[in-house]
Amino acid sequence: MGIALKRHGRIAFAVGFGVLLLLLATASQGFVRDEGYYFRAAREYHAWFENLFERGLDAFADNTLTRDFGYNTEHPGFVKILMGWTWKVAHVWLGAVSGATGFRLGSMVLVAVGAAFTFLFGARLARAHGAIVGLLAVAFLFTSPHVFFHAHLAAFDGPIMGLSVAATYAFWRAASERRWVLPALVLFGVALATKHNAVFLWAGLGLAVMVARGRDWSFSDGKLSLPPLPIAWFLAPIAGLAILYVFYPYGWVHPLQRIGAYYDYHAHHEHYPVDFFGTMYTAPPFPWGYAFRMTALTVPLVTLVLGVMGLIACARRAREVDGDERLGLVLLLVSCLVPPLVISFPSVPIFGGTKHWMPMMPFFCIAAALALMEAVGSIRYRVVAPLVVVAALVMPFTDTIRTHPYGHTYFNELILGHQGAAVLGLPRTFWGGDARPLLVVLNEKAAVGARVYTHRMNYSDWQQYVTDGLARRDLVFVNDVASADWAFVNHQREYQDAEYAVWQLGATRPEAMVAFDGVPIVSLYRLGRAAAR
Amino acid sequence: MRTPLLIVVVAIVVSSTLSAVRCAHVAAQADFETVAGVVRSAYREGDLIVVTPFHQAVPRSLLGDLPLIEPRRIEPDSLRMHQRLLVVAVDAVGSARDELEALGTVEPLVSAGRVDALTVVVRDPQRPTFHLRAGLADVQVLASYGGGDPVHCARWDGSSFRCPRDSDWNWVGRVTLNLEDGPRACVWMHPLNGGRELSVTMPEAPGSRLLLGHGFVLSAAARAPVQVEVRRGGMRLYAGEAMPRSGWQTTSIALDRGSGPLVLAVKTNDNGGAHFCVDAWVLP
Structure with missing residues (x-):
């Protein structure tokens, strides 16, 4: 087992590095609307570091922090600070990439980290199949045109997807191994310092443990006895808020007021128009199950079918097994269902296409990979199994190539792609980044x-x-x-x-x-x- | 074969098949260009080029300088105002070719790959004797502000009349707006506040019926219904309510009473968000 885990670590590193190279080589997307804001924020935030030594203690004065970090305060600073540094190193110092790709590199690194942890999660969950499930999960993830598109952008949706799977994996390990507690806390904190929806990640982790250890629930003598929650879960909010504070310099002097305002902004986010099956929704109530229905139409059909099969199989298996494996299976199920479920409530703003519930996708693709390996396991002739695996990836791969660099406009085979989506009155594009060519x-x-x-x-x-x-x-x-x-x-x-x-x-x-x-x-x-x- | 494997194989086969179907509905640029060349040669004044299905944009990029529409739904009343339609029909998802062919006598013009062009000589064409949007310069616009006679919205700037009060909103003019069923070339006629009446008096034109259309803009559905009225010589020919939802609605009104010029009037109890537009055709 130890040797296998070390080997998995090396493969995970290779997967992450490979994904990073792939993203760098294919970053030809136009600059989407919000990237413009984040490019500017990354530059302005980076100026604080450039002037740090010159300013001395003045760098920590409220007016300096407000000037350098007071733009785009509706998102935490971690990713933008990272973008500033990758821009400086890869573009300004090395001249290896364009300015925009320099900013995007920060976001891509976090997506690559997510790819590595997607591999690790899949490989650990499917011990019988070894690394192949992890590799297939990564393959399914990056042959989902919407994911492939967003994975390139200087934005928060790719990073929060990557950090969600990384934090969930670390949390899974931390439930039984103390040495993983610190990584779990750090990864959760970085996720919280990346995007506000990490809050749901923490809630989902708690829910998963409660469900996985459901057999420990008891009620006797009028007292309800709950299963024990891992120490990492209790410490996560403290560590998370501390890391969020570090990466939210705008709030260093007035943390309660300014970090509070940041969360308040998202609690009362304005509603944008959403075109859905011919109806333009401009205010709640939005259609129930929006995120699930959009997922059904924007994930390649083979991946979709395999993912659903995998989720059902995971749910069944979770009832049969116990301990670490059961927790892993429940974590996968909860992590896959919570992000779209949150968006599917009629009162939640649903702008932004599929990216807002993209943290589900690594888990969905792990489920797809599990289902595929289980299915081909029954093939009598060993030479046929790899052919079925390759055949399963052909259409997702082809569609991702075909729609690149406009993967966010993709609709799957079920509605015959762009034409069917137009006839059904589904959103054709968003975010204004299409004009580059x-x-x-x-x-x-x-x-x-x-x-x-x-x-x-x-x-x-x-x-x-x-x-x-x-x-x-x-x-x-x-x-x-x-x-x-x-x-x-x-x-x-x-x-x-x-x-x-x-x-x-x-x-x-x-x-x-x-x-x-x-x-x-x-x-x-x-x-x-x-x-x- | 075990069930999961069977499902996987079926999914792969269905996916490939549907992708092949999708590809089969994609027309080649060269075919569009061939067809566009013939359509351009065949076009003559008064024709309307109709592209179906509505989402196919290549014809506009080749023929957009000519009168061309890509209707989301076929409106026979509107299309019958042209004697001849040049239909560019793409074999794509959502084509309404059959509905267009039903409007008259069909003659194939050219066919290239998945793109066909045909002429539809409209059966019983209805040439309007007056069209509000086209003849807007010839109308009178009146605003009733209460406590006196209605006042003229007289300032004509080449495409619109401006009313004396709140003229950023209260004007009557040619626009093309984003309605639920696509672009709509119509006449902006935002109701006045306080339930006052805004009216358009059209020049006299012979006709047996008035085709009246109205709708609210997609992004700004109104808060309250708009009352629409058509009068002639003091007689009310039509009174109806446009409900506060997006989309274009048409009504055919018999011009069998009264005499003199037709008056189209709108009012509402709450004009917030009432991005309202109208059009009208007097038909023989």
Whole structure:
């Protein structure tokens, strides 16, 4: 066992490193709307480190912290600080990557860590099959087009997915091995310092232990006796808040007020419009089960079927086994179900497509891998089993390649992809990052000093395109379509007015567009003033 | 074969089959270009190019400079106002080709791969004798603010009339808005506050019926219904309520009473969020 675990450790490292290289090599996504904010935040936060020695103790004064960390305080600082450092090292010092990829690298590292722990979780849970389940789980995870897309971005959704599986694995180990308590606390703390939904991670871990040790529940003499919870679970909030505090410098001087305001912001988050089966939801109640239904339509069919089979098999097996294995199985089930369940309540904001419940995906893919290995285990001819395994990965792999770098627009075979989704009235895209390839057309055709309306792409994204040499420096960003020479239109039904405004201005024929199966994702229009030149 | 393995094999086969079906519904760019070239040559003034299904965008990128629509649902009344339709039908998910063909006599124009073009000579075309949006410059717009005669919203800036009060909202003009069923070229007619009446008086035009359409913008559903009224010579020809939900609704109104110009009036008890637009056609 010890040798196997050491071997798993080495494989996990290789998996993490391989995933990091893969993500770096394929980071051709456009800059999504929020990345612009995080690029800026990462730069501003990093300036604090650059000036640290020069400022001395003044660096810790409230006005300095507010100036350097007072932007984008609705998210903790850990990932943005990490992005700042990866940008500095990989882009500024080494010149190995573009500026944007430098920022994204920080996020990718955490996704890669998650990939390594996905392998470890799968390999440990499926001891009979060894490392193959872990490897298959990682393969299924990164052949899910939505996951593959978000795994690249300078945002928090990839990192929280990675840290969720890492913290859950460490917590599982910590339930029976003291040496894992500290890693579990650190990983949970880092997760809490990454995104607010780590709170649900802690709740899920507690729930999983209570369920896994359900046989220890008792009620006698009017007293309810609960199963013991691991020490790591009790210490997690303390360690978590301490680490959150460290990585939330904006709150160093006024922690209660400012960290409280951060959580309050998310407790009262505004509702964004969501297009779902032809209805535009702008306020609660949102449709029940939204996250489950979207998952059913956005995970490749083979992975979906295997994942559901795996969850059922895990639930059955959890009833038959005990101890460490039972806890692992229940952790997998709870970790898979809690994130979409939270989003599925009608009062919870459901903007942002599938990324908000993405922490479920490593566990779902482990379940898929388990189901696949169980299924092929019954094949009599040993040579056929690998062929079935490969065949199971072909369509997910093909669809991920096909939709890259627009994996967030993917819908699965059940509804015949983009066309079916358009007919059913499902969200076509979001986050405004699709226009990157059209910048080539813009650079080639726009007159010097042309004004560009970028629709859902924000100014910080535009600046980054210019900085990275992807958009010409002389082009001028404008907010008002009426004053523009060129206009991008992201085909989101809630923001489709922009295209009609362009039509009103006489431009009814797009100059170029990005489309899948003929369904437009983003269009570029040349407006009248530019056309007349 | 054990059940789990059977399920896995079935999933792989179904996935591959459905992916093949998906690919079979994707038209090639070259085919679009071939068809677009023929459609452009066949186009003549007054034709309308109709693309189906609505989500296919390549035809717009090739023919968008000509009158072209991609309707989410087929509205026969609206399409019958054209004598001839040039239909670009893509063999894709959600095609409404059959509904379009039912509007008249069909003649194939060109076929390339999964893209067909056909002409539909409309049966019983209904040329409007007056179209509100097209003839907007010829209407009169009145706002009743209470305590006196209605006042003219007279400031015509080439596409809209501005009312004297709260003119950021209370204007009447040509717009293309985002309604639940897609883009809608219509006339902005946001009701006044306090239940006051905003009306449009159309020039006299011969006709036996008025096709009236109205709807609320997708992103700003109203808080209260809007009362819509059509009058002629003091006689009420129609009174109805537009409920506060997104989507375009049409009503056919018989013009069998009264004489003189038609008046279209709107009012509401709560005009918050009432991003309302209308259009009207007088038909023979």
